Amino acid sequence: MTSTSARRLSTSLFDAQPEGIDDSLRDSEGRTCLEVARGKDTIRAIRDSRAFLNASYRSLLHSYTVSSPSTPAPEALIKLLSSPRIRLVNLSYLDDTSGVTLLHEAAKRKDLRLVELAVRAGADVFVRDRKGRPVYDGAGKDDRVRVFLRQFTNQDNSLIQEPSSEPPELRGYLNKYTNVARGYNTRWFVLHQGVLSYYRHQDDENVSCRGSVAMRTAVLIVPNGTSGLRFEVHSIPSRGHSSVQKWYLKANHPVEASRWTTALQKSIELAKREGEQNGRKSAESDVPSLKPSLSIGASSIHTRSRTSGPGAISLTSSGARRTSSRRLGEDGVQAEKQTRTSGGWWKTWKT
Structure with a gap:
């Protein structure tokens, strides 16, 4: 089989219907098919398929947000939310035009069915729109939507995840303490590839970073008596540096705080474990050879x-x-x- 035919076969498999294969599954070691894939064509096919999946979702979300408020959600969007591959889609994506997520738009339209589908598909109930507003702000006085969202804010399934060998990733708004005069300010935080960074707004993620802390030099502190909302991230001075960063953070909900502390603790453990392994390899490479030299100048x-x-x-x-x-x-x-x-x-x- 040629590389071209192999790629066509892989692409056809990943573009199968929801009742077909599920490439979001993990093996006993927490690895996805992308992590164990071999061959450039296979890896490219998986990545292209996932990129196309996210692009399709964003297109459907945009069509939904610009449609009339009385227009129901597209059937293709309902079908995608019911697919097992929806776990590969970033449901916290903000529409470029409206600046809202799927949950915001569904809650504003009081579409309880779509809200339930999105939450069960993995949508973040703590997500905020471009202006920093939570989902329930758009629900108005609809008690059904508010009650449903409140139910899931106290039952966060993201805290119970399948084991993974990759560092956790998390994005969201947290309140960061500035000083006595200004108090806490809302900032956009990103935990990605073992580094915690924060930005003034979500749109600034690819523009300007306000600060970052590497997890290999970080310490997580959860003070007692803070209603489960506050936690701290300190940086240990690395070799050649004497500056220490201390971030005092506060979430808006205990479950949201638990999600962050769990992800941060796991990321710190993985980073330090990787550092110890690299240190042992470096020490082994520095051991002098025991073979005696027979020539002396x-x-x-x-x-x-x-x-x-x-x-x-x-x-x-x-x-x-x-x-x-x-x-x-x-x-x-x-x-x-x-x-x-x-x-x-x-x-x-x-x-």
């Missing part, structure tokens, strides 16, 4: 003294700092022995 010898025993000579090498003992027997066979002391490596010849 005259320039490397700086001490020569005669010791006890007939014809014994002790030589120290200032260059390689390696030693070996060579003993010549009556039969002319050499027996080599290598010893190491705290002062260096010694070479002794007995003639």
Whole structure:
């Protein structure tokens, strides 16, 4: 099978109907098919399929937001939300024109069916629109939508996730303490690839970062008696740096705070574990070779003294700092022995 035909086969599989394959599943080690895929064509096919899936969702969301308020959600959107592959879609995406998410638009239209489908598909009930408004602000006085959203704010399924070997990723608004005069300000936070960063607004994520802390040098602190809303992220000074960052953060809901602290703690553990493994590999590569050197240059010898025993000579090498003992027997066979002391490596010849 040629690479072209293999790619066509992979693409046709990933573009299958919802009742077909589910490429969002993970194996016993928490890996997805993309993480274990081999071959450039297969990896490209998976990525292209997922990119097309997200593009399709964004197009459907835009059509829904610009339609008349009395117009029901497109059937293609309902079908996509019912597909197992919806877990590969970013349901927190903000529409470019309206600046709202699917949950915001569905709550504003009091479409309880669409709200329920979106939440069960993994939509974040704590998501905010471009102006920082939560979902329930758009629900108006509809008690059905408010009650349903309140039910899921106290039952966050994202805290119970399948094991994964990848660092967790999380995005959302948190309140960051500035100073006594200004108090807490709402900022957009992003946990991605072992780094926690924050921005003034969500739209600034790809423009200007206000600050960041690497998880390999971070410490998570959850103070007692804060109603489960507040937590702190401190940075440990790395080698060559003396500055320390201390971020005092506060969520709007205990479940939202638990989601962040859980993701941060896991990311810190993974980063430090990776650092320890890299340290061990570096230490192993720095271990000197135990193979004795048989050649000694005259320039490397700086001490020569005669010791006890007939014809014994002790030589120290200032260059390689390696030693070996060579003993010549009556039969002319050499027996080599290598010893190491705290002062260096010694070479002794007995003639």
